[in-house]
Amino acid sequence: MVEVYYHDNNDEVDFREAHHSGETVSLEELASTGVLYYHFDTEEEVDRLAVERSYKNRDTIRLNRATFGDSEEALVEKLNGFYKEHLHEDEEIRYILGGSGFFDVRNKADKWIRCKLAKGDLLILPSGIYHRFTLDAENDIHALRLFKDEPKWIALTRSEELATNEYRKEYLQSIGV
Numbered sequence: 001m002v003e004v005y006y007h008d009n010n011d012e013v014d015f016r017e018a019h020h021s022g023e024t025v026s027l028e029e030l031a032s033t034g035v036l037y038y039h040f041d042t043e044e045e046v047d048r049l050a051v052e053r054s055y056k057n058r059d060t061i062r063l064n065r066a067t068f069g070d071s072e073e074a075l076v077e078k079l080n081g082f083y084k085e086h087l088h089e090d091e092e093i094r095y096i097l098g099g100s101g102f103f104d105v106r107n108k109a110d111k112w113i114r115c116k117l118a119k120g121d122l123l124i125l126p127s128g129i130y131h132r133f134t135l136d137a138e139n140d141i142h143a144l145r146l147f148k149d150e151p152k153w154i155a156l157t158r159s160e161e162l163a164t165n166e167y168r169k170e171y172l173q174s175i176g177v
């Protein structure tokens with residue numbers, strides 16, 4: 001089951017560690033950032049959500065050392081990409097099939113909220129929200145990625161220029177910022 005809390009912002013410790021600040025965050029507070037959380041025991045429930053939200057495509061992603069030829073260096077290089085703060089112009093839906101990992105999302109005050117996801121957890125990130133992802137110290141996740149159309153992953157790294165991005169502006173308006 002999901003664990004949601006404020007990140008401790010300690011960058012001297014590997015980002016795959018828990019970084020628990022000691023302050024938990026409720027699902028209501030998480031929802032105030034536009035991020036929705038569900039727990040589904042079966043993929044049929046995911047199928048229903050996909051139909052409701054007009055998602056036609058999906059793929060799976062497995063991230064662990066074996067995916068990268070047992071290379072810690074190659075794994076960390078991939079994680080460095082996912083952990084760079086970014087937004088997407090599409091909504092992002094991830095359903096965890098196995099393993100675990102962290103999605104960090106910025107709240108209205110620009111503080112990091114960390115969501116620890118495990119099997120059966122599903123997260124919906126609205127387009128335009130700044131976020132990042134990492135494996136945890138177990139170094140293994142298997143996730144289903146839902147796409148409205150063709151599978152794609154375009155990440156826009158946080159920058160001042162993105163303040164005028166229409167999806168960013170729309171997102172901020174949607175959360176009352």
Ligand SMILES: CSCCC(=O)/C(O)=C/O
Nearest residue numbers: 061082092094132133143
């Ligand atoms: C567990 S899915 C890999 C991470 C990802 O797809 C993403 O968009 C992170 O922001």
Ligand SMILES: [Fe+2]
Nearest residue numbers: 088092131155
């Ligand atoms: Fe992302």
